[in-house]
Amino acid sequence: MSEKTILLTGKDLTIKQVGEIAYENAKVEISKEAMERVLAARELIFELDKRGVAVYGLNTGVGWNKDKVVYADRYDAYNKNLLRSHMIGVGPECTIPEVRAVMAIRLNGFLCGNTGVDKEIVNYYEKFLNFGITPVMKSRGSVGEADIATLTAIGLTAIGEGEAYYQEERMESKRALELAGLKPLKMGPKDGLGIASSNAQGAAFAALAVQEAEVFIQRYRRVFCLALEGMNGVLDPMDESVNKARGYKGQAQSAKACKELLKGSYLEKPWEGRALQDPLSFRCQSAITGSVMDALEYLKTQLEVELNATDDNPCLLPEEDRMCGSPNFEPLSWVLAVEMVSIGLGHMSKMIAQQILRIGDPGFTKLNRFLTPMEGSVIAYGTIQKTVSVLDAENRMYANPVSLDFLSMAGHIEDTASNAPMAAMNMRKIIDNLYYMTSICLMHAAQAVDLRDHPSLGAGTEAFYTAYREVVPFLDNDRNMSEDIQKTYDFLKGYEV
Incomplete structure (x- = not known):
């Protein structure tokens, strides 16, 4: 208490x-x-x-x-x-x-x-x-x-x-x-x-969704950085001057945060076989995540107006000794912002799905297919892609704007609506699905790092990797993947950022 x-x-x-x-x-x-x-x-x-x-x-x-x-x-x-x-x-x-x-x-x-x-x-x-x-x-x-x-x-x-x-x-x-x-x-x-x-219910759900999204992004960022190390990826997209030249605040902040987490990583040094450029799902991570961060800032601005203003009809105006019918119960200004963030999170969903597929592909990692420790006898992550696909499909559905879907009600006197609570609930559902997808990405990232004989990791990824391996060990033989996914999900949800 x-x-x-x-x-x-x-x-x-x-x-x-x-x-x-x-x-x-x-x-x-x-x-x-x-x-x-x-x-x-x-x-x-x-x-x-x-x-x-x-x-x-x-x-x-x-x-x-x-x-x-x-x-x-x-x-x-x-x-x-x-x-x-x-x-x-x-x-x-x-x-x-x-x-x-x-x-x-x-x-x-x-x-x-x-x-x-x-x-x-x-x-x-x-x-x-x-x-x-x-x-x-x-x-x-x-x-x-x-x-x-x-x-x-x-x-x-x-x-x-x-x-x-x-x-x-x-x-x-x-x-x-x-x-x-x-x-x-x-x-x-x-x-x-x-x-x-x-609109207190919709606003409450949106306020909780904002906080959930911000915490998720911080946790996902650690997973991405570990996945980049598992990929033997390229740090160029995090270059400060490159992102400053672009000019988007969220992109620059995201790149800077990732670079801090990877300080001291083997990725800072040349490595034989490293690609000149990574797939876009890795190369553009800071830009895509940054766009969601920018959208969240807009949502926060609009939502904090809602938290501190009347949405009553009629609107009592004591200082003017009158009351007036009002449209103040119309929340579309921040509902549109919620839907914008949800679309952005949908793009993150696609990006994470592609990252998982790339890190299991030897054409990109030079590691064994599906990150198996022993080809021909251990299947490893050969079927987990199906779970990723269905979660991404759900996220695409939840990212679809719902503020346009309503009927004319109450004898046609109430003929517009916003579906504010549903929009906010959908945003939160996407975030929860993203935790599961990011959990699967973390499973791949840690496995890839292990298959590389655990090279020197970054200042922010080494401790993260070590804490995770206390919960889910290296996949040396096939086991119940659902249990590993749930353990990883619980680990991520509880990880202090």
């Missing part, structure tokens, strides 16, 4: 902090100024109601029912029914860290002061995060035009319905509230819409 407490202001939540709240159970605290904005928006809600102004989600229905009146004596019942009727998600269920990320992002969105929910709603999100109450939430159902199909699970837990985890133990929500010393909330005007109408 983390001792860290993150101050939420509605203005400066970072992707890194989302990860700390999700995975390290960092606590949260609401700033005084942010809570004052929440109170001002709530006050405006009641003032507009007194003036007889039609307020979407307060005294009117939502969606196609926006023309239906909701009367004051029905606020609690209506808002509870809104939560129940919008609880339409399907499995699989979100993990506890994922739901914590969702709650942190939605809580920070409340603090922008444009929602109008009651302060007790805001306080309950804070308490859920700090007391370890995590609603059971489905992962699918949102079309990414506010995640109304899934976020309602948080509201149901707040009113004592549905299921939740308390200190990671699953139980009825009412029981979880009791254990935390809380009572089921009474719902007021606009509370149901405020809970449901946000």
Whole structure:
């Protein structure tokens, strides 16, 4: 359990902090100024109601029912029914860290002061995060035009319905509230819409995906450098002046990082039989990986806007004493960035697949076919290419943009969508597949190094190779490859970078 407490202001939540709240159970605290904005928006809600102004989600229905009146004596019942009727998600269920990320992002969105929910709603999100109450939430159902199909699970837990985890133990929500010393909330005007109408799920998945992608790239880079040593490859593509002349930031950073890892490697010296140039999958690694790094930087910029801005409709404007219908629930600005990164990761998938095929080919390595230690009796990596092929095919499918795939819904009043959660989930699926593919690449890389009688390795690859060989030994005879793949995958996922 983390001792860290993150101050939420509605203005400066970072992707890194989302990860700390999700995975390290960092606590949260609401700033005084942010809570004052929440109170001002709530006050405006009641003032507009007194003036007889039609307020979407307060005294009117939502969606196609926006023309239906909701009367004051029905606020609690209506808002509870809104939560129940919008609880339409399907499995699989979100993990506890994922739901914590969702709650942190939605809580920070409340603090922008444009929602109008009651302060007790805001306080309950804070308490859920700090007391370890995590609603059971489905992962699918949102079309990414506010995640109304899934976020309602948080509201149901707040009113004592549905299921939740308390200190990671699953139980009825009412029981979880009791254990935390809380009572089921009474719902007021606009509370149901405020809970449901946000892109917090999609944004949470994207924030976690960004961090997963960045860590993966660092781990993959070590595997690539070891594979280059297994190939007896060429260092020219990492030349600082060459990459500076090109001008792309990610490419230069990637090349520099690889060169540091390979400092002291035998590749720095001439070697008999070394090719003049490597296949493009090796030669262009820094450029391809660098392009993903550049895309990630753009995604981070767009996503951190989402984390610290309102996505409410209507948008309460207390300083102007009014509310206004808004398009602020449209997340396409960062969804397109997610899809761009996914396409980039798809290119990395192709590159890694080709690297695996080249390192098993004696025409490039001058080693035995499929890196067998004994041709004619040990098959070695002769069939593992099939797994690589199917994982790459999956990645091509997941990299396909999904923001264009939607129906016209709610009586054609809701006729655009972004599929934000699906786009982010697909990105994360690609990353997980890439870990498996990179695991297979590592198996090949270490085997090739061994077949070269373990020449002098780089400053960053020697320790990496040694740690790996404590988990998966040299392939001296055929054995269960699935077990080796999984052991390598677990090693990579746990390797500190």
